[in-house]
Amino acid sequence: THRKAPGLETAAVWDNSQFPRLCATPEALRTKECCPPWEGDGSACGASSGRGSCQDVEVPDQPDGPQYPFSGLDDRERWPLVFYNRTCQCAGNFMGFNCADCKFGYFGVNCNERRESLRRNIFHLSRTERIRLVSYLNLAKRTVSRDYVVATATYREMENGSVPMFADVSVYDVFVWMHYYVSRDALIGGPGNVWTDVDFAHWAPAFLPWHRVYLLHWEHEIRKLTGDESFTIPYWDWRDAQGCEVCIDELMGGPSPQDPSLLSAGSVFSSWKVLCSRAADYNSRGVLCDATEEGPLHRHPGNQNRNVVQRLPTSAEVEFTLSLTNYDTGAMDRSSNMSFRNTLEGQISSTTSAGTHTHYHHSLGCFILNYIQHCTAALRSHSSANDPIFLLHHAFVDSIYEQWLRRHRPSPSQYPESNAPIGHNSEYHMVPFLPLHRNKEYFISSKDLGYEYSHLLDASKFTLVAEFFDFHFSFASGEVYYCFPLSVNLVLVLTLHLKKEKEKENPEYIQRTKLKTKFNTKVYFW
Known part of the structure; x- marks a missing residue:
């Protein structure tokens, strides 16, 4: 039932997202229990060492918004109960599907060393640091994930778990698959029968907390893969940029002279293959992405649909977005006006915060990422994580989120407890993370999660003196x-x-x- 994607090295590493290999078995799926042993003592969840214990998963019954009117049709509903109703719950500073890791911001054998990491502007990196970044990305793309597999079929197609259908993918592609899986349309019965107004990580309040956790786990996995505990994801400050400044061979890859939609042979990324990029095809057949390679990485920088996106966001637009006091408003979806989240995500004007659909967040995606049809059609982002620019972009978006949190200091109640689109209420477990994370847990400062941004350090100095x-x-x-x-x-x-x-x-x-x-x-x- 396990299949290895072609072209992957035999090396493997620990990783912190999606289905643990030890839980992708008929027995685990039948019992709905995902409580693997910690290697340190051999006990489930490291219970003998006080790291955690196997407990029932608690899923709240708060009502969702009206955008998704179904129940019991999608595996992501009430995550992760379709697959597991018992998982490891870790104690203290321990974290992970078997409590083998440390919470974000903590290090050491006993997870008692508190350290703050610094994310920096990619153009501030030295030449050596840039080379290291590219090599780490390429290593993650070429290394099979040791601990995680990805689902290639629904739970029902797996005959309620008796026939597991999972695939091996690289460390990098686990995260590509996750982004596809969380944002894909709902399959509601038969070929072509899908529900498009659903997304467990976009177009609603969890957009920023979800991508924050995504980046933290991604960063965590690179550290484990390379042994470099100082590694952080750099950000691309795209404010006022006239084009794709990072699209050079030294960084994320320049365009090929023969075909500008492909990458230059001088970039290691030119040999990368994408997966989960054909959402329309999957929908027409009523299937999930099967994690097979689907061709080279494409970009169309500057050739975006200018009826949707005229340019990259400006400093003034970012500043206006930061001035908005409400995290989310109204239906808490794409229609929300005067909403910081919706303005940052790009569904409303970044100069008036009214519903003129200027696509601020996705202006970068449409300008640069992957296949241009993801922007000109439904403005969906299923496959955008195939491109490493995705990481640099979301690191900067996360820094804007962090600025807003520090400026407005919202109370926890600003994050909606109920009536948000499905997957976005405060107590909802983020799809498809295992270990489990609730949305509200990441409506907090990055400093509480162990990291900082270099351009915010300067701002904090002035605020302190003021x-x-x-x-x-x-x-x-x-x-x-x-x-x-x-x-x-x-x-x-x-x-x-x-x-x-x-x-x-x-x-x-x-x-x-x-x-x-x-x-x-x-x-x-x-």
């Missing part, structure tokens, strides 16, 4: 040219500190950054 002084100042080339009524000594300290930080980050890179303190003081430095 709490004690009412001042107005600006920097140019690291030198003060206007200040009142701050003391000279404090100005000198701040100036030297800024210069030191920028030089430490990358002495060769110059970037103009605009920040605001809590008093709305505008600060410019280079």
Whole structure:
């Protein structure tokens, strides 16, 4: 019942998403129990060592919104109960499907070492760091996941678990498959009979928490694959960009001279094969993606449908989006006006936050990612994770989410407990993660999850100082040219500190950054 995708190396690693191999058996599916042993002591969930225990999964009965009017037709409903109703629940700082790993932000054998990781602008990476990033991505694409397999059929097609149908894929492609699976249309009976108004990770409140967990797990797996615990996903700050700045062979791959929709032979990504990219075909046949390779990676940068997307977002649009005080509004779907989430996701204007469908989040996707038809047709993103640019993009989107959380400090009640589209209520377990995560658990600052963004570090310094002084100042080339009524000594300290930080980050890179303190003081430095 297990099939290995072609072209994969025999090496394998631990991984933290989707179906654990030890739980993809007739016995596990029959008993609906996924509580594998921890290798450290051989007990289920590491119970003998106090790491966790096998417990019933609790799924809340809060009502969903009206967008998906069915019940009992889709395996993702009330996740993960169709497959498992007992899983490991880990204690303390332990995490994982068998409690073998540490919670995000914790390290060490006993998960008691707290460390904060820093995600940086990709253009601030040194040449060595860029080479390392590309090599890590390629290694993940070429290495079979040791612990996880992906489902190639529905639970019903597996004859209620008695005939498991799963496939081996690479570490990288586990995450490609996850993004497809969470966003795919619902198969509601027979070829071509699908429900399109459903997505467990997009177009509703869980969009930002879900992708935050996705990136954290992806980052976690690269660290385990490479042994590099300092690895973090860099971000691409695409504000005001005139084109695909990362589309060069040194980074994410430039265009092929022979066919600009393909990647240059000078990039390792030109040999990558995509999977789960033919959603219309799967729907017409009433089947799931079977995780087989479906051809090379395609891009169409700059050739997007300009009736949908005119350009990449601007700094002003990002700032307006950040000014919105409500996380979500109304039906909490694509129709929500004055909603931070919906504006960031791109369903409404990023200058008025009204429903003009400017597709802010997907402007990047339509501008650059994968097959252009995903943007010009239904604006779906089933296969966008095939392209490594997806990671850089979502890291920056996550940083905007983080800025909003820090600026507005929302109470937990701002995240909806009920009546959101299916999969998006606060207590819903994120599809298709195993170990389980609830949406509300990631409506918190990145600092509580053990990571920070380099461009937010600078902003936090100014905010801290602004709490004690009412001042107005600006920097140019690291030198003060206007200040009142701050003391000279404090100005000198701040100036030297800024210069030191920028030089430490990358002495060769110059970037103009605009920040605001809590008093709305505008600060410019280079």
